[in-house]
């Protein structure tokens with residue numbers, strides 16, 4: 001029997017996640033049944049949506065189970081197979097345990113070509129976060145020349161791609177990020193017209209008035225809370241909001257109220273659309289063709305933070321909720 005190193009949910013957080021919400025353990029893996037495969041994880045993606053899943057709240061995905069390994073988007077290698085669709089040596093991606101190895105029934109996995117791109121890119125600029133940015137920009141924000149597009153968490157895994165897509169569409173693009181180095185990268189490398197530091201800026205309204213003098217036509221919303229309230233107040237007639245996430249609120253004990261003056265939605269004929277990228281999986285080939293093409297042509301930059309060793313995943317996840325990652329956060333298992 002193979003030993004597996006895994007990280008389980010030890011307790012549900014109330015408010016901020018703490019290190020004791022996770023437990024590292026070693027367990028024995030059972031022998032495979034017919035139809036099952038054993039996957040050795042290579043890379044694990046850490047994502048903000050994991051925070052709501054640690055709570056018991058009803059959502060679009062069920063909560064993580066107590067005393068069971070957490071799961072996350074991963075790339076791994078099949079090391080044993082009793083499933084005719086997979087052979088030893090196949091590289092696969094899908095939802096795997098926060099563990100060195102996962103026993104899997106093969107459903108929902110995708111085989112990938114390990115030679116096509118660095119393995120971890122399948123979790124970032126060629127994966128779910130980038131697909132999220134592409135869908136929200138192309139189908140909801142629809143930026144164009146002459147317009148102003150705003151992106152919060154502008155250098156995060158989703159935001160960095162969202163901002164560059166808006167720029168490629170010809171819009172003036174303004175973002176916010178959590179430190180000077182990130183803001184400089186946004187402007188110098190990702191092509192944002194401006195980016196403000198939301199941790200040092202005291203008056204979000206004043207800085208938005210300065211950087212978006214013609215108002216805001218589209219908002220790719222990753223952060224929610226106070227930043228969103230100020231952006232909302234500055235949306236132009238027929239403005240669009242791709243409501244992708246609200247990371248500033250994921251640790252709050254009570255849900256934060258939405259922006260005041262909701263009748264603005266009617267007065268300015270706004271479209272505010274929440275979306276979950278997995279609902280649009282049928283568009284994956286279109287995304288891969290478009291964004292893969294931009295990458296090959298050198299028109300898309302990306303940043304990632306790679307943490308070495310699964311044991312460091314809990315600490316890295318706590319850091320993600322404080323903005324310590326720069327770009328896509330990935331654990332090299």
Ligand SMILES: NC(=O)c1ccc[n+]([C@@H]2O[C@H](COP(=O)([O-])OP(=O)(O)OC[C@H]3O[C@@H](n4cnc5c(N)ncnc54)[C@H](OP(=O)(O)O)[C@@H]3O)[C@@H](O)[C@H]2O)c1
Pocket residue numbers: 047048049128129132153154155156157158159176177178179182198222223243244245246247248249275276277278320321322323324325326327328329
């Ligand atoms: N709807 C969907 O299908 C979908 C799919 C993927 C992701 N999402 C959402 O998209 C958003 C971005 O995800 P991501 O994968 O790109 O995450 P990420 O950027 O890798 O990590 C989150 C970033 O958010 C910023 N942040 C954290 N706490 C913040 C706070 N209190 N106020 C302002 N900024 C804060 C931090 O950057 P700074 O240093 O800049 O503060 C941090 O690096 C999240 O809300 C996530 O839940 C939604």
